[in-house]
Amino acid sequence: MKRVPRELAHSLGGFLADIGVMGGFLLRLLSALPSSLRRFGLHVRQLWFIGAMSLTIIMISGLFVGLVLGLQYYQALSQFGATGALGTLTALSLYRELGPVIAALLFSGRAGTAITAEIGLMRSTEQLAAMEMMAVDPLRYVLAPRFLAATIALPLLCVVFSAMAVLGAHASAVLWLGLDNGIYWSSMVGSVDFGHDLLGGVFKAAVFGLLIGLISVHQGYTARPTGEGVAYATTRTVIHSAIAILAFDFVLTAFLM
Amino acid sequence: MASNRSFEIGTGLFILLGFAALAFLATQTTRLAGFRAGETYSLKARFTNIGQLKERAPVKLAGVTIGSVRTITLDPRVLDAVVLLDVDRRFAEIPEDSSLSIYTSGLLGDQYVAVKPGGSPDFLADGDEFILTESSVQLEELIGKYLVGGNDGGKAAAE
Numbered sequence: 001m002k003r004v005p006r007e008l009a010h011s012l013g014g015f016l017a018d019i020g021v022m023g024g025f026l027l028r029l030l031s032a033l034p035s036s037l038r039r040f041g042l043h044v045r046q047l048w049f050i051g052a053m054s055l056t057i058i059m060i061s062g063l064f065v066g067l068v069l070g071l072q073y074y075q076a077l078s079q080f081g082a083t084g085a086l087g088t089l090t091a092l093s094l095y096r097e098l099g100p101v102i103a104a105l106l107f108s109g110r111a112g113t114a115i116t117a118e119i120g121l122m123r124s125t126e127q128l129a130a131m132e133m134m135a136v137d138p139l140r141y142v143l144a145p146r147f148l149a150a151t152i153a154l155p156l157l158c159v160v161f162s163a164m165a166v167l168g169a170h171a172s173a174v175l176w177l178g179l180d181n182g183i184y185w186s187s188m189v190g191s192v193d194f195g196h197d198l199l200g201g202v203f204k205a206a207v208f209g210l211l212i213g214l215i216s217v218h219q220g221y222t223a224r225p226t227g228e229g230v231a232y233a234t235t236r237t238v239i240h241s242a243i244a245i246l247a248f249d250f251v252l253t254a255f256l257m
Numbered sequence: 258m259a260s261n262r263s264f265e266i267g268t269g270l271f272i273l274l275g276f277a278a279l280a281f282l283a284t285q286t287t288r289l290a291g292f293r294a295g296e297t298y299s300l301k302a303r304f305t306n307i308g309q310l311k312e313r314a315p316v317k318l319a320g321v322t323i324g325s326v327r328t329i330t331l332d333p334r335v336l337d338a339v340v341l342l343d344v345d346r347r348f349a350e351i352p353e354d355s356s357l358s359i360y361t362s363g364l365l366g367d368q369y370v371a372v373k374p375g376g377s378p379d380f381l382a383d384g385d386e387f388i389l390t391e392s393s394v395q396l397e398e399l400i401g402k403y404l405v406g407g408n409d410g411g412k413a414a415a416e
Binding site: 044045091153159188 | 261267270272276278281282283285288313
């Protein structure tokens with residue numbers, strides 16, 4: 001029985017140590033950022049691979065999330081004769097919660113894993129060691145551009161996701177189920193605030209992007225240099241990102257409310 | 258270098274798409290689209306009870322939104338609620354004997370300030386105060402009155 005508190009204390013200590021390590025790594029990345037900006041082409045390239053290449057999955061997912069929201073809300077609201085609130089409900093739930101969170105989860109699966117696998121493989125094939133031999137800082141030329149690209153790309157993807165979902169909900173509620181077109185749009189205009197709701201969600205997405213960038217870069221950089229190690233690091237990226245996104249979502253929502 | 262150039266173009270398009278989506282959502286689905294806050298002037302009003310009125314609630318004249326509530330404060334001396342309204346410059350000709358009421362949109366919707374225009378030839382200017390105000394109607398108060406006054410009503414009907 002005595003072992004339980006000791007193990008608990010041990011895992012709590014490990015958790016705190018993890019946070020400390022991540023904080024230190026974030027500082028190292030941030031200090032490497034300014035000098036890496038001189039190689040601007042690297043950043044553009046990463047923004048393309050990490051951001052633009054994620055557009056397909058984000059747009060298709062957004063469309064289907066919107067289609068489902070339209071159906072579900074219509075069904076639920078018609079019981080109270082309140083289908084006029086469908087636009088409000090769709091827009092608010094998308095901008096404040098679903099857009100940032102789902103886009104972030106998809107993004108960690110699509111881009112976070114790719115970052116970890118790429119850097120992990122560079123580690124296991126000793127490319128990172130070779131760079132260090134040539135006095136090229138991998139933190140500056142490999143890690144920092146990917147980290148920054150994730151932070152910039154996710155807010156943009158989140159907005160695209162929400163826009164697709166609003167169109168999707170329009171398609172299922174207005175075009176299919178026959179909700180009035182004017183009511184759908186005007187109910188949004190009446191109760192959605194640009195700064196608080198829309199930009200608040202974009203801010204959330206930027207924080208999630210930073211978290212995903214930090215976690216995936218760190219996992220790749222510290223991966224054991226074996227095939228198994230890279231696989232393990234990739235898995236941990238998805239798990240850690242998902243938990244970090246949902247936990248920070250709670251904290252940010254509590255502060256932004 | 259040619260491939261580098263196409264990366265740059267593609268990334269630029271990606272960023273442009275993100276901002277286009279933001280502009281679409283902002284203009285089509287948020288409050289920016291409805292009432293544009295241009296030049297405004299402020300008017301003051303006192304209410305004995307503002308009910309559920311919140312800051313940024315709309316101010317309407319004949320059902321058309323002409324402004325919004327900026328601040329709600331309590332006058333500590335008179336114990337009245339002091340409401341500052343931002344009204345659009347386009348609607349500068351509000352007669353000075355106009356009255357204000359706080360209404361609810363729908364049965365349980367948000368509350369808003371309604372302006373009932375008077376007939377005076379003089380108009381309210383920046384910083385002026387509405388003299389005639391009507392407090393928000395509390396649903397609970399109405400129910401209470403009805404329950405207490407119900408017996409009287411019954412007698413009157415019986416006679």
